[in-house]
Amino acid sequence: MKLKRILLRYHPPGIGLECIPEGDGEVEVIHKDLPPAEQVASLEAIQGLVINLLDEETLLQKKKHEKSLTQLLGRLYQIDTDAAVNEGSSAEAGATYQEGQKVACVGFSGSNATYNGAVGTVTRVFDEKKTKYEVTFDNGTVVKVKENHILHVMNDGYPFRPGLLPTGVRVVITGLRNHGTLNGTVGRVVDFAESTSRYEVRAVETGQLFRVKPDNILVALMPDEDIPQELAQRLQELGPSVDPTSYKQTDKPELTIPVGAVVELVNLRNAGWLNGQLAEVLSVDYDRRRYEIRLNADDSIKKVKAENVVQKTVEMDPSRIVTKGARIELCNLKTAAALNGERAVVILRDGDRYEIRLELDGSTKQVKRDNFKVIGQPMQ
Numbered sequence: 001m002k003l004k005r006i007l008l009r010y011h012p013p014g015i016g017l018e019c020i021p022e023g024d025g026e027v028e029v030i031h032k033d034l035p036p037a038e039q040v041a042s043l044e045a046i047q048g049l050v051i052n053l054l055d056e057e058t059l060l061q062k063k064k065h066e067k068s069l070t071q072l073l074g075r076l077y078q079i080d081t082d083a084a085v086n087e088g089s090s091a092e093a094g095a096t097y098q099e100g101q102k103v104a105c106v107g108f109s110g111s112n113a114t115y116n117g118a119v120g121t122v123t124r125v126f127d128e129k130k131t132k133y134e135v136t137f138d139n140g141t142v143v144k145v146k147e148n149h150i151l152h153v154m155n156d157g158y159p160f161r162p163g164l165l166p167t168g169v170r171v172v173i174t175g176l177r178n179h180g181t182l183n184g185t186v187g188r189v190v191d192f193a194e195s196t197s198r199y200e201v202r203a204v205e206t207g208q209l210f211r212v213k214p215d216n217i218l219v220a221l222m223p224d225e226d227i228p229q230e231l232a233q234r235l236q237e238l239g240p241s242v243d244p245t246s247y248k249q250t251d252k253p254e255l256t257i258p259v260g261a262v263v264e265l266v267n268l269r270n271a272g273w274l275n276g277q278l279a280e281v282l283s284v285d286y287d288r289r290r291y292e293i294r295l296n297a298d299d300s301i302k303k304v305k306a307e308n309v310v311q312k313t314v315e316m317d318p319s320r321i322v323t324k325g326a327r328i329e330l331c332n333l334k335t336a337a338a339l340n341g342e343r344a345v346v347i348l349r350d351g352d353r354y355e356i357r358l359e360l361d362g363s364t365k366q367v368k369r370d371n372f373k374v375i376g377q378p379m380q
Contacts, residue, residue, distance in 0.1 A: 043079060046070060115143060117184040132147070260281060293309070327345055
Protein backbone atom coordinates (compact mmCIF):
# COMPACT_ATOMS: atom_id res chain seq x y z
CA MET A 1 0.00 0.00 0.00
CA LYS A 2 1.38 3.43 -1.00
CA LEU A 3 0.52 6.83 0.44
CA LYS A 4 -0.97 9.11 -2.22
CA ARG A 5 -1.73 12.24 -0.18
CA ILE A 6 -2.56 13.52 3.30
CA LEU A 7 -6.04 14.99 3.84
CA LEU A 8 -7.25 17.37 6.56
CA ARG A 9 -10.43 16.87 8.58
CA TYR A 10 -11.61 19.92 10.50
CA HIS A 11 -14.63 18.57 12.45
CA PRO A 12 -13.60 16.71 14.52
CA PRO A 13 -9.86 17.43 14.06
CA GLY A 14 -7.94 14.72 12.26
CA ILE A 15 -6.08 13.71 9.14
CA GLY A 16 -6.72 11.09 6.48
CA LEU A 17 -4.04 9.05 4.74
CA GLU A 18 -5.26 8.34 1.21
CA CYS A 19 -3.61 5.08 0.15
CA ILE A 20 -3.37 3.17 -3.13
CA PRO A 21 -3.26 -0.66 -2.92
CA GLU A 22 -0.28 -2.45 -4.49
CA GLY A 23 -2.53 -4.43 -6.85
CA ASP A 24 -6.07 -3.86 -8.00
CA GLY A 25 -8.39 -2.35 -5.45
CA GLU A 26 -10.16 0.76 -4.31
CA VAL A 27 -8.43 3.75 -2.78
CA GLU A 28 -8.52 3.54 1.01
CA VAL A 29 -8.41 6.39 3.53
CA ILE A 30 -6.91 5.70 6.95
CA HIS A 31 -8.29 8.17 9.51
CA LYS A 32 -6.19 9.51 12.37
CA ASP A 33 -7.99 11.41 15.14
CA LEU A 34 -6.29 14.47 16.64
CA PRO A 35 -6.89 16.44 19.87
CA PRO A 36 -9.48 19.25 19.97
CA ALA A 37 -8.28 22.80 19.24
CA GLU A 38 -8.31 23.90 22.89
CA GLN A 39 -5.60 21.29 23.66
CA VAL A 40 -3.26 22.46 20.89
CA ALA A 41 -2.28 26.09 21.38
CA SER A 42 1.42 26.29 20.48
CA LEU A 43 4.00 25.37 17.86
CA GLU A 44 5.58 22.96 20.38
CA ALA A 45 2.27 21.10 20.71
CA ILE A 46 2.06 20.72 16.93
CA GLN A 47 5.64 19.43 16.76
CA GLY A 48 4.77 16.86 19.43
CA LEU A 49 1.75 15.69 17.40
CA VAL A 50 3.92 15.37 14.28
CA ILE A 51 6.48 13.23 16.14
CA ASN A 52 3.69 10.95 17.42
CA LEU A 53 2.18 10.56 13.95
CA LEU A 54 5.58 9.68 12.44
CA ASP A 55 6.11 7.12 15.20
CA GLU A 56 2.67 5.52 14.96
CA GLU A 57 2.17 5.27 11.19
CA THR A 58 4.65 3.35 9.01
CA LEU A 59 3.28 5.02 5.86
CA LEU A 60 4.68 8.32 7.09
CA GLN A 61 8.41 8.99 6.79
CA LYS A 62 10.23 11.77 8.62
CA LYS A 63 12.23 12.83 5.57
CA LYS A 64 9.24 13.06 3.25
CA HIS A 65 6.36 14.07 5.47
CA GLU A 66 7.53 15.98 8.56
CA LYS A 67 7.44 19.39 6.88
CA SER A 68 4.07 18.88 5.16
CA LEU A 69 2.50 17.47 8.35
CA THR A 70 3.71 20.50 10.32
CA GLN A 71 2.22 22.87 7.73
CA LEU A 72 -1.10 20.98 7.59
CA LEU A 73 -1.51 20.89 11.36
CA GLY A 74 -0.62 24.59 11.53
CA ARG A 75 -3.47 25.25 9.10
CA LEU A 76 -5.80 22.97 11.07
CA TYR A 77 -5.12 24.63 14.43
CA GLN A 78 -4.48 28.12 12.97
CA ILE A 79 -0.92 28.34 14.35
CA ASP A 80 2.05 29.85 12.49
CA THR A 81 4.54 27.05 11.71
CA ASP A 82 6.86 28.93 9.31
CA ALA A 83 9.70 29.10 11.86
CA ALA A 84 9.73 25.33 12.37
CA VAL A 85 9.46 24.57 8.64
CA ASN A 86 12.31 26.95 7.74
CA GLU A 87 14.49 25.61 10.55
CA GLY A 88 13.86 22.07 9.34
CA SER A 89 14.82 23.02 5.78
CA SER A 90 18.13 24.54 6.82
CA ALA A 91 19.02 21.55 8.97
CA GLU A 92 17.82 18.94 6.49
CA ALA A 93 21.21 18.40 4.87
CA GLY A 94 22.73 17.40 8.21
CA ALA A 95 19.79 15.30 9.40
CA THR A 96 21.35 11.98 8.45
CA TYR A 97 22.95 9.10 10.27
CA GLN A 98 26.72 9.36 10.49
CA GLU A 99 29.43 6.80 9.79
CA GLY A 100 30.37 4.98 12.98
CA GLN A 101 26.92 5.28 14.57
CA LYS A 102 25.35 2.17 16.05
CA VAL A 103 21.93 1.45 14.56
CA ALA A 104 19.19 -1.17 14.88
CA CYS A 105 17.26 -2.45 11.87
CA VAL A 106 13.47 -2.10 11.88
CA GLY A 107 10.51 -2.46 9.55
CA PHE A 108 11.83 -5.16 7.22
CA SER A 109 9.45 -7.74 5.75
CA GLY A 110 9.71 -10.95 3.76
CA SER A 111 13.12 -12.59 3.58
CA ASN A 112 14.78 -9.48 5.05
CA ALA A 113 12.70 -9.69 8.25
CA THR A 114 15.57 -11.61 9.86
CA TYR A 115 17.44 -8.30 10.06
CA ASN A 116 14.80 -6.74 12.33
CA GLY A 117 16.32 -5.93 15.70
CA ALA A 118 19.87 -6.63 14.52
CA VAL A 119 22.44 -4.07 15.67
CA GLY A 120 25.22 -2.88 13.39
CA THR A 121 27.44 0.07 12.56
CA VAL A 122 26.91 2.59 9.75
CA THR A 123 30.03 2.07 7.61
CA ARG A 124 29.04 4.17 4.61
CA VAL A 125 26.67 7.01 3.73
CA PHE A 126 25.93 7.10 0.02
CA ASP A 127 26.75 10.65 -1.07
CA GLU A 128 24.40 10.65 -4.03
CA LYS A 129 21.48 9.61 -1.87
CA LYS A 130 21.71 10.71 1.74
CA THR A 131 18.86 8.45 2.80
CA LYS A 132 20.70 5.22 1.94
CA TYR A 133 23.36 3.60 4.08
CA GLU A 134 25.68 0.63 4.35
CA VAL A 135 25.41 -1.16 7.70
CA THR A 136 27.90 -3.77 8.90
CA PHE A 137 26.85 -6.22 11.62
CA ASP A 138 29.21 -7.69 14.21
CA ASN A 139 29.39 -10.99 12.30
CA GLY A 140 30.72 -9.17 9.21
CA THR A 141 27.46 -9.20 7.22
CA VAL A 142 27.01 -6.01 5.18
CA VAL A 143 23.59 -4.72 4.06
CA LYS A 144 22.39 -1.61 2.25
CA VAL A 145 19.38 -0.01 3.90
CA LYS A 146 17.14 3.02 3.57
CA GLU A 147 16.79 5.55 6.34
CA ASN A 148 13.34 4.34 7.36
CA HIS A 149 14.78 0.89 8.16
CA ILE A 150 17.28 1.97 10.81
CA LEU A 151 17.24 3.83 14.11
CA HIS A 152 20.26 5.15 16.00
CA VAL A 153 20.68 3.24 19.28
CA MET A 154 22.30 4.78 22.33
CA ASN A 155 24.98 3.34 24.61
CA ASP A 156 26.98 1.81 21.74
CA GLY A 157 24.23 -0.75 21.15
CA TYR A 158 24.15 -2.08 24.73
CA PRO A 159 21.09 -2.04 27.01
CA PHE A 160 20.92 0.27 30.01
CA ARG A 161 20.74 -1.04 33.55
CA PRO A 162 17.26 -2.13 34.76
CA GLY A 163 14.91 0.66 35.77
CA LEU A 164 17.00 3.50 34.34
CA LEU A 165 14.74 4.29 31.37
CA PRO A 166 11.95 6.81 32.05
CA THR A 167 8.39 6.54 30.79
CA GLY A 168 7.92 7.63 27.18
CA VAL A 169 11.40 6.81 25.91
CA ARG A 170 11.41 5.27 22.42
CA VAL A 171 12.95 1.79 22.35
CA VAL A 172 13.44 -1.05 19.90
CA ILE A 173 13.08 -4.70 20.92
CA THR A 174 16.08 -6.88 20.08
CA GLY A 175 17.72 -10.20 20.86
CA LEU A 176 14.59 -12.28 21.53
CA ARG A 177 14.95 -15.99 20.74
CA ASN A 178 11.59 -17.57 21.54
CA HIS A 179 9.59 -14.64 20.10
CA GLY A 180 11.92 -13.56 17.30
CA THR A 181 9.10 -12.01 15.25
CA LEU A 182 8.97 -9.19 17.83
CA ASN A 183 12.58 -8.20 17.20
CA GLY A 184 12.68 -4.76 15.58
CA THR A 185 9.40 -3.69 17.19
CA VAL A 186 9.52 0.02 17.99
CA GLY A 187 7.70 1.07 21.14
CA ARG A 188 7.64 3.41 24.10
CA VAL A 189 8.37 2.57 27.72
CA VAL A 190 5.17 2.58 29.78
CA ASP A 191 6.43 1.29 33.13
CA PHE A 192 9.12 -0.74 34.89
CA ALA A 193 8.09 -3.56 37.25
CA GLU A 194 10.65 -3.93 40.05
CA SER A 195 9.21 -7.29 41.14
CA THR A 196 9.87 -8.97 37.78
CA SER A 197 12.64 -6.66 36.50
CA ARG A 198 10.70 -6.13 33.26
CA TYR A 199 9.83 -3.05 31.23
CA GLU A 200 6.31 -2.63 29.92
CA VAL A 201 6.64 -1.47 26.32
CA ARG A 202 3.73 -0.41 24.12
CA ALA A 203 4.31 -1.00 20.40
CA VAL A 204 3.97 2.22 18.39
CA GLU A 205 2.38 0.54 15.37
CA THR A 206 -0.08 -1.90 16.99
CA GLY A 207 -0.57 -0.55 20.50
CA GLN A 208 0.18 -3.99 21.96
CA LEU A 209 1.77 -4.11 25.40
CA PHE A 210 4.85 -6.30 25.92
CA ARG A 211 6.80 -7.12 29.08
CA VAL A 212 10.46 -7.21 28.12
CA LYS A 213 13.74 -7.81 29.96
CA PRO A 214 16.13 -4.84 30.12
CA ASP A 215 18.60 -6.92 28.06
CA ASN A 216 16.15 -6.92 25.15
CA ILE A 217 15.44 -3.22 24.59
CA LEU A 218 17.67 -0.46 23.26
CA VAL A 219 16.99 3.29 23.37
CA ALA A 220 16.34 4.42 19.79
CA LEU A 221 16.74 7.91 18.30
CA MET A 222 16.01 9.55 14.96
CA PRO A 223 19.12 10.90 13.15
CA ASP A 224 18.74 14.47 14.42
CA GLU A 225 16.97 13.72 17.70
CA ASP A 226 18.43 14.71 21.07
CA ILE A 227 18.61 12.37 24.06
CA PRO A 228 15.27 12.51 25.93
CA GLN A 229 15.61 15.13 28.66
CA GLU A 230 14.65 12.91 31.61
CA LEU A 231 17.01 10.12 30.50
CA ALA A 232 19.84 12.64 30.10
CA GLN A 233 19.15 13.89 33.62
CA ARG A 234 19.22 10.36 35.06
CA LEU A 235 22.50 9.61 33.32
CA GLN A 236 23.95 12.86 34.67
CA GLU A 237 22.85 11.92 38.20
CA LEU A 238 24.71 8.61 37.93
CA GLY A 239 27.94 10.57 37.51
CA PRO A 240 30.88 9.86 35.22
CA SER A 241 32.25 7.13 37.52
CA VAL A 242 29.17 4.91 37.18
CA ASP A 243 28.73 2.78 34.09
CA PRO A 244 25.04 2.85 33.04
CA THR A 245 25.44 -0.78 31.95
CA SER A 246 27.41 -1.91 35.02
CA TYR A 247 24.88 -4.65 35.71
CA LYS A 248 25.88 -6.31 32.45
CA GLN A 249 29.28 -7.74 31.59
CA THR A 250 30.12 -6.75 28.04
CA ASP A 251 33.41 -8.68 27.96
CA LYS A 252 32.17 -12.26 27.87
CA PRO A 253 34.45 -14.73 29.68
CA GLU A 254 35.95 -17.69 27.89
CA LEU A 255 34.47 -21.14 28.56
CA THR A 256 37.56 -22.45 30.35
CA ILE A 257 35.99 -24.09 33.40
CA PRO A 258 36.30 -27.90 33.04
CA VAL A 259 33.64 -30.51 33.72
CA GLY A 260 33.80 -31.56 37.37
CA ALA A 261 35.05 -28.20 38.63
CA VAL A 262 33.41 -26.42 41.55
CA VAL A 263 31.90 -23.01 40.77
CA GLU A 264 30.18 -20.22 42.66
CA LEU A 265 27.08 -18.55 41.19
CA VAL A 266 27.39 -14.77 40.80
CA ASN A 267 25.58 -11.76 39.28
CA LEU A 268 22.24 -13.56 38.90
CA ARG A 269 19.41 -11.03 38.81
CA ASN A 270 16.22 -12.99 38.22
CA ALA A 271 17.30 -15.74 40.65
CA GLY A 272 19.39 -13.61 42.97
CA TRP A 273 18.83 -15.93 45.93
CA LEU A 274 21.20 -18.41 44.27
CA ASN A 275 24.16 -16.01 44.27
CA GLY A 276 26.94 -17.45 46.43
CA GLN A 277 25.75 -21.05 46.03
CA LEU A 278 28.35 -23.68 45.09
CA ALA A 279 27.79 -26.15 42.27
CA GLU A 280 29.56 -28.78 40.19
CA VAL A 281 29.97 -28.36 36.42
CA LEU A 282 28.34 -31.30 34.61
CA SER A 283 28.74 -30.21 30.98
CA VAL A 284 29.61 -27.24 28.76
CA ASP A 285 27.37 -25.92 25.95
CA TYR A 286 29.83 -24.04 23.74
CA ASP A 287 27.18 -22.92 21.21
CA ARG A 288 24.94 -21.22 23.77
CA ARG A 289 27.80 -20.30 26.13
CA ARG A 290 26.28 -22.05 29.12
CA TYR A 291 27.36 -24.46 31.83
CA GLU A 292 25.13 -27.26 33.08
CA ILE A 293 25.62 -27.42 36.83
CA ARG A 294 24.41 -29.39 39.86
CA LEU A 295 23.74 -27.29 42.95
CA ASN A 296 25.34 -28.57 46.15
CA ALA A 297 22.39 -27.37 48.21
CA ASP A 298 19.67 -29.55 46.70
CA ASP A 299 21.25 -31.51 43.79
CA SER A 300 19.02 -29.67 41.30
CA ILE A 301 20.33 -29.33 37.73
CA LYS A 302 20.46 -25.91 36.10
CA LYS A 303 21.98 -24.19 33.08
CA VAL A 304 23.70 -20.85 33.62
CA LYS A 305 25.54 -18.34 31.45
CA ALA A 306 29.33 -18.30 31.52
CA GLU A 307 29.35 -14.85 33.13
CA ASN A 308 27.29 -16.15 36.07
CA VAL A 309 29.86 -18.63 37.43
CA VAL A 310 33.32 -18.29 38.95
CA GLN A 311 35.58 -21.30 39.44
CA LYS A 312 36.39 -22.02 43.10
CA THR A 313 39.19 -24.02 44.68
CA VAL A 314 37.29 -25.52 47.61
CA GLU A 315 36.95 -28.97 49.11
CA MET A 316 33.88 -30.81 47.88
CA ASP A 317 31.72 -32.98 50.08
CA PRO A 318 33.34 -36.46 49.84
CA SER A 319 29.99 -37.95 48.81
CA ARG A 320 30.10 -35.78 45.69
CA ILE A 321 33.65 -36.59 44.53
CA VAL A 322 33.72 -39.04 41.63
CA THR A 323 37.07 -40.75 41.03
CA LYS A 324 38.13 -43.99 39.35
CA GLY A 325 37.12 -46.92 41.56
CA ALA A 326 34.41 -45.02 43.46
CA ARG A 327 31.34 -47.13 44.37
CA ILE A 328 28.04 -45.66 43.26
CA GLU A 329 24.31 -46.40 43.39
CA LEU A 330 22.21 -45.76 40.27
CA CYS A 331 19.16 -43.48 40.50
CA ASN A 332 16.85 -41.30 38.41
CA LEU A 333 17.14 -43.58 35.34
CA LYS A 334 14.09 -43.46 33.08
CA THR A 335 14.74 -45.63 30.01
CA ALA A 336 16.54 -48.21 32.17
CA ALA A 337 14.52 -47.72 35.35
CA ALA A 338 15.00 -51.36 36.35
CA LEU A 339 18.63 -50.55 37.18
CA ASN A 340 17.75 -47.88 39.75
CA GLY A 341 19.18 -48.97 43.09
CA GLU A 342 21.85 -51.20 41.53
CA ARG A 343 25.46 -50.62 42.54
CA ALA A 344 28.48 -50.19 40.33
CA VAL A 345 32.12 -49.07 40.21
CA VAL A 346 33.37 -46.07 38.20
CA ILE A 347 35.90 -47.10 35.52
CA LEU A 348 36.59 -43.79 33.81
CA ARG A 349 35.15 -40.42 32.91
CA ASP A 350 34.26 -39.52 29.32
CA GLY A 351 33.19 -35.87 29.02
CA ASP A 352 29.92 -35.43 30.89
CA ARG A 353 29.40 -39.20 31.25
CA TYR A 354 30.94 -41.92 33.38
CA GLU A 355 31.72 -45.47 32.31
CA ILE A 356 30.74 -47.87 35.09
CA ARG A 357 30.84 -51.64 35.77
CA LEU A 358 27.71 -53.10 37.35
CA GLU A 359 28.25 -55.31 40.40
CA LEU A 360 25.15 -57.24 39.33
CA ASP A 361 26.57 -58.89 36.20
CA GLY A 362 29.87 -57.15 35.41
CA SER A 363 28.45 -55.35 32.35
CA THR A 364 29.59 -51.82 31.53
CA LYS A 365 27.34 -48.80 31.00
CA GLN A 366 27.67 -45.07 30.47
CA VAL A 367 25.65 -42.79 32.73
CA LYS A 368 25.38 -39.08 33.45
CA ARG A 369 26.31 -37.59 36.82
CA ASP A 370 22.70 -37.01 37.77
CA ASN A 371 21.97 -40.75 37.45
CA PHE A 372 23.98 -41.93 40.45
CA LYS A 373 25.11 -41.04 43.94
CA VAL A 374 28.51 -41.85 45.44
CA ILE A 375 28.36 -44.34 48.32
CA GLY A 376 32.05 -45.13 48.76
CA GLN A 377 35.53 -44.01 47.73
CA PRO A 378 38.26 -46.37 46.49
CA MET A 379 40.83 -47.60 48.98
CA GLN A 380 44.02 -45.51 48.94
